[in-house]
Amino acid sequence: MFGSKKALLLLANGSEESEVVITVDVLRRAGIKVTITSIEANREALKCAQHTVIVPDISINELSTDDTYDVVVVPGGEKGSEAMAKNLAVGNLLQQHYEKGKLVAAICAGPIVFQSHKIGLKNATITAYPECQNDLKTDYNIVDQPVHHCELKTADGERHMITSQGPGTAFAFALKIVEILDGSSKMTKKALVFIANGSEEIETVTTVDVLRRAEIDVDVVSIEKNGQDALKCSRNVRVLPDKVLDDVKTNQYDCVVIPGGNDGSKAMAANTEVGQILTKHYEDGKIVAAICAGPRALLAHKIGVNHKHTITCYPSVRKEFIDGEPYKLEAPDQVVCHSKQTAAGLNSILELDTLEKQNVYRLVDAEGREYHIVTSQGPATTMAFALKLIELLKGKDESTKVKEGLLA
Structure with missing residues (x-):
């Protein structure tokens, strides 16, 4: 108290x-x-x-x-x-x-x-x-x-x-x-979820839904030039965003999320403002998260390329990555939480995650800076992906409470 x-x-x-x-x-x-x-x-x-x-x-x-x-x-x-x-x-x-x-x-x-x-x-x-x-x-x-x-x-x-x-x-x-x-932050946590025409609707909407159940303040932010018009997702569900890119300050969120969807993730990969927001949050030690085809935007904007992060993604998107350059591709059936501390020459597995087909990577560099990337594989792993974000933002107890309420 x-x-x-x-x-x-x-x-x-x-x-x-x-x-x-x-x-x-x-x-x-x-x-x-x-x-x-x-x-x-x-x-x-x-x-x-x-x-x-x-x-x-x-x-x-x-x-x-x-x-x-x-x-x-x-x-x-x-x-x-x-x-x-x-x-x-x-x-x-x-x-x-x-x-x-x-x-x-x-x-x-x-x-x-x-x-x-x-x-x-x-x-x-x-x-x-x-x-x-x-x-x-x-x-x-x-x-x-x-x-x-x-x-x-x-x-x-x-x-x-x-x-x-x-x-x-x-x-x-x-x-x-x-x-x-x-111990877990009394102040309200904030998350930004990008959306574009062609974003995958399950990954977008379910992530927002689950995070808001944990009382995380989520902004759905359109990257499109047509502002706050409804966007057509990959299976033709239309979603109205909360904000547009011009409304976003580059360092105001605790977590930035990139959903998948082939066309949507390509649009995010090509958008320089998206890249600037991702870079700023990553370098400030905030969580950057991507699911399904979303990691291609991390690659396009060179997020964490100097730190050899371990990631996962949708299986058909793996061919766009060369394993080890600049990311290490985790085997699809493995989920690991890594900690790498270059100052002490350590590279160890801290815990085996019980949630399947996603990857959480926390890196501490030689100067003590922390970097966080969370990745996941696709629509069916979205709930696990969002619950992991709650755990990182608000703690395991909050994640468990939301999970039980979802009957997940």
């Missing part, structure tokens, strides 16, 4: 006010109890980087060693971060929570506070404000991502760190904190 979750956000003169207020606002909307804590010896109002004055809830001197929070948050702001980096009480607080396996989070210039107080040195992968990254490279692996969650496994337990780049990524930063504290 979020009502029992507690967050401490540190505040100093010179902290970046947007990062402070956005984080506090979003966490409180999620029902997390947030305490704005001044690093000064009293509760006097503090002047932020752009001269907004914020009144803290308490002073750091009022904390006892018994006080524990589910997350400690360090906002950016050059002067504010420098002050926190020099503050021994801040260091003790961060070390206490980090070593207990609690979440610590920093945005913008905030990671220099982690560096100063030796939080996750040498092992952690982080992001930060671009101008700070050179100074951080000596002690961390740096990734160029809006938000990064680093999870380290040590001999005495797990360590968790979230970092983010700046004011423009503050919403994503706060939402990631909410997601991690919830």
Whole structure:
């Protein structure tokens, strides 16, 4: 329950006010109890980087060693971060929570506070404000991502760190904190399902149906120039889309889905806007999913071609792929969840999936970036395909609940 979750956000003169207020606002909307804590010896109002004055809830001197929070948050702001980096009480607080396996989070210039107080040195992968990254490279692996969650496994337990780049990524930063504290994300998940003339109607409509049963917010997006006119699918069922390509922001979804259908998938493979949306979501670590003939669009737009992803597809479409270049083709009767971590030289099978004729691939590269591609074979595997997407987006329990309701 979020009502029992507690967050401490540190505040100093010179902290970046947007990062402070956005984080506090979003966490409180999620029902997390947030305490704005001044690093000064009293509760006097503090002047932020752009001269907004914020009144803290308490002073750091009022904390006892018994006080524990589910997350400690360090906002950016050059002067504010420098002050926190020099503050021994801040260091003790961060070390206490980090070593207990609690979440610590920093945005913008905030990671220099982690560096100063030796939080996750040498092992952690982080992001930060671009101008700070050179100074951080000596002690961390740096990734160029809006938000990064680093999870380290040590001999005495797990360590968790979230970092983010700046004011423009503050919403994503706060939402990631909410997601991690919830365990499966309290915030509504969103999916985009493309549709074109010639898309396979079972794969399109059933995927939408199943995802919406899990309360995933699904947009059916037409790629056609005739806007929101009804589209004729491969077996002549007409479907009215929710949106057109011009309505879509390229990074607003947790999952992007390409249905099959010979003509529809060819149209998606030829559409540059579809390619841009797929590329953006894939590179941001979101789920990209394709079924039946849909994987030909992944190939056309070079999604994950540098990472040797394993895929499956409709049997007659396999001839369009050369096994191993750029994808490894999974045997039709195999379904595997792979994890490949190039940094550690690992390539291992984590679990054998019980759902037949689909493939789920999660890849972690040398810099800690995650990439996700889900593929499936055809109309008869659509329900399993959609249930797997629910599992990845909202957890196994939610997928099982929907499956039972469908009598699947």
